[in-house]
Amino acid sequence: MINRQFWLIIVTIFFALVLALMPLPISFEPFRPDWVLLVLMYWSLAVPHRLNIGSAWLTGLVIDLATGSPLGVHSLTYAITIYITASNYQKLRNFSIWQQGLLVAVFLALHHLLQFWLHHFLLEVYFAPQFLWPAATGAICWPWLFLLLRKYRRHFRIR
Template structure:
């Protein structure tokens, strides 16, 4: 999704949000291996150190898939808060790995996508649920 350069720090992690939705909706179809492969493709496409997105996606999807029955019972706003917690975990792991590998230092703007991801979760959830019901994906 193209954004102006000034909005780049606020870009939500669309791929992770979509992976989280499908791990909650159909956990028997989307697993940790799928998240690892998608993360590897993101690493290759973005030029980040190989395996950083793979590891962080896999851990986040493990947490969501292992608790999918509990998370499904929450309201959409409670799910949004939990997704924000998982996105915080993702960004802190990303920072830690990049700090270890590249010597990057922490800046608070790393966590802006958590807020925008929480706010966009409601729309991602409703849109993907509509498509899942329309195409009868079980």
């Protein structure tokens, strides 16, 4: 039973990875939500004993390899974001979906600012305000993603 639940969580992370790698028109690319991090945040809130910082780090490593970004950038930022989410999951569960969406926006902004800082340190990239658009779109997508994954979790009885 444990292996089945683990694989069901991996399936959702895989679909999020597909959404993250799917090509979009150039005009929509700056607005792409970080689907993988949103799914990881949901699972760290819903079943924190199943998804931990190590899982987030490995998922970030897969994203680094798939996107060609410097190795470890997504891993570190995912691990930090999931650490903050998982360490406060009891508080975050008590908020409404809309309040969670605002906190998710803050966590996504933290993720993107950390990612910018690491890219600036490694690649000399300079800040542009468009860099934070995924935090806003991720917060907008959070309620629907939350409800979809909750229905999935309840249907397959993932505990």
